[in-house]
Amino acid sequence: MDDGDRTWSDDMPAAYDRWLAEPVFRPFAVELAARVTGAAPRRVLELAAGTGVLTRELLASSGAAEVVATDLNEAMVTYGRTKLPAASWRAADATHLPYEAGDFDVVACQFGVMFLPDKVAAFAGIRRVLAADGVFLFNAWATIDEHEFEVALTSALEAVFPDDPPTFLVSFPHGYADPDAALADARAAGFGRVAATTVTLEGLAPSAAELAVGYCTGTPLRAAIEQRGDLATATDAVVANFVAAVGPGPITGRMTAYVVEASDT
Numbered sequence: 001m002d003d004g005d006r007t008w009s010d011d012m013p014a015a016y017d018r019w020l021a022e023p024v025f026r027p028f029a030v031e032l033a034a035r036v037t038g039a040a041p042r043r044v045l046e047l048a049a050g051t052g053v054l055t056r057e058l059l060a061s062s063g064a065a066e067v068v069a070t071d072l073n074e075a076m077v078t079y080g081r082t083k084l085p086a087a088s089w090r091a092a093d094a095t096h097l098p099y100e101a102g103d104f105d106v107v108a109c110q111f112g113v114m115f116l117p118d119k120v121a122a123f124a125g126i127r128r129v130l131a132a133d134g135v136f137l138f139n140a141w142a143t144i145d146e147h148e149f150e151v152a153l154t155s156a157l158e159a160v161f162p163d164d165p166p167t168f169l170v171s172f173p174h175g176y177a178d179p180d181a182a183l184a185d186a187r188a189a190g191f192g193r194v195a196a197t198t199v200t201l202e203g204l205a206p207s208a209a210e211l212a213v214g215y216c217t218g219t220p221l222r223a224a225i226e227q228r229g230d231l232a233t234a235t236d237a238v239v240a241n242f243v244a245a246v247g248p249g250p251i252t253g254r255m256t257a258y259v260v261e262a263s264d265t
Contacts, residue, residue, distance in 0.1 A: 012218050013079040017051040019214025023205035024149065025053045025110065028257055031199055032110055032139055033057035035259065036064075039135045041105035046070065046087075047094040047126075047138075048112025052080040055087050058108065068104070070094070095122045099129045106130075109138040111257075114176035123189030123262070136191070136262040140182060141255075142198070144174040148253035149203065153215055156241035160234060166224035179258040191262040200256040208249040212242040 032054060036044060041064045049055050049069035058067045069084070070092035071077050081089035092098055094109070094116060107126050116122040126136050144150050150169055158165045176182065179196035186194045205211040215221055216235040225234045 012222065013051050013076050015214055015218030017053075017079070017083075018218070019210045020218055021051060021053045023203040023211060023253075024255070025050075026057075027201040027203055027255070028139055028199070029054040029057045029110055031201065032108060032137060032259065033061045035137050035261070036062045036106050036108050039106050039137075041135075042066070043104045043106075044068065045097075045099070045104040045107045045129065047092075047107065047109040048072070048115070049080055049087075049089075050076050050110075050112075052084045052087070054108065054110040055080060055084050059084065059086050062106075064105075095125065097125050097129050101128050102131045102134075103129050104131065105134050107134070107136045109136075111139060111141065111173065113138050113182070114140050114172060114174075119176075119182075119185045120188045123186055123191070127190050127262075127264070130263075133265050134263065136186070137259065139199070139257045139259045140176045140179075141174045141257050143177045144170050146200075146254075146256035147174070148255065149205070149211065149251075150174075150215075152242055152245050152253075153212060153238070155245060156212065156238045159241045160237045161228055164228065166221055166228070168219075168221045168224050172220070179260065182258070182260050186260060186262040189262075190264075192264045194260065194262045197259045197261075198256065199259055200254060203253050203255055204250060205253070206250045208243045208246050208251050209239045211249075211251070212239045 044058055044064045044067045046055055046069045049071045055069045067087045069087040070090050072093055074091050077089050077091045183194045183196055216238055225231055
C-alpha cells in the first residue's frame, strides 16, 4: 500500500470517530448541514459519510424526510449504521451511484470529493441522481498551511521520519485545494450554476496527544506509518513531537475549507 491507500481496517472508524470527529470535522459538518437545510430537501443523499459526522447534523437540522448515507468502505457503513440507525446506510461507490435519475433533492459530501479518481465523471453521475431543481453541496480542504492542526502534525511526522515523511495529508485530504479547479470540474460535469465560498472555522481538541493518535491510527495515514515501522512505536514518537510543539491541550486550531454549491437552476 502507498501513502494514498484508502483502505479502512475494522478498528479505524472507532479511532477516527473518538479523536477526530469533534475537533476536526464537526465544525464543518454543522456549517454544511445548515446549507442543506436552506435547500428544504425531502430526500438527501450523503456521499463518503464516514462515521456519520455530517449525517448526524443532517438528521438533526435538515428536516428531510429521508437521509441516505453512503460510503465506499464497509467498515464505515457498519459503524455508521450502528451509531445512527435513523439514516438509511448503504455501501456505495460515489463514481457509480446505484440510484435512479432524479431520486434526490440534495446530494451532500463532506471532505470526500478529493478522493474521487475521476471527479468530472463522478460529478456527472451525481447530477444524474438529482431532481431538476436539486443541489450538490460539497466541501474540501484548502491548502495544508491553512489547517493549524495538520501543519503541526506534518512537522511531527517529518521529525519522526526525516528521510521519508508520509505525504498522505498533503496529497489527498489537501490535494484538491483549488476552488477554481472544483468549479471547473462541476461545470464540465454539466452543472449550469456553480459557486464557491471559503469557510474558516476553529476546532477544539481537549488533548493534543489524543488528536495525534487519531490521525495516526484512525486515518489512511496509518498505512503509511505501518510501511515505515511499528505503528505503536511510531505513533508514540509522533505524539511526543506533536505535544512538544503545541502543548498538552486543550488546543485550538484554525482550519480553512471551501464549499461548492452546484445546480442546474
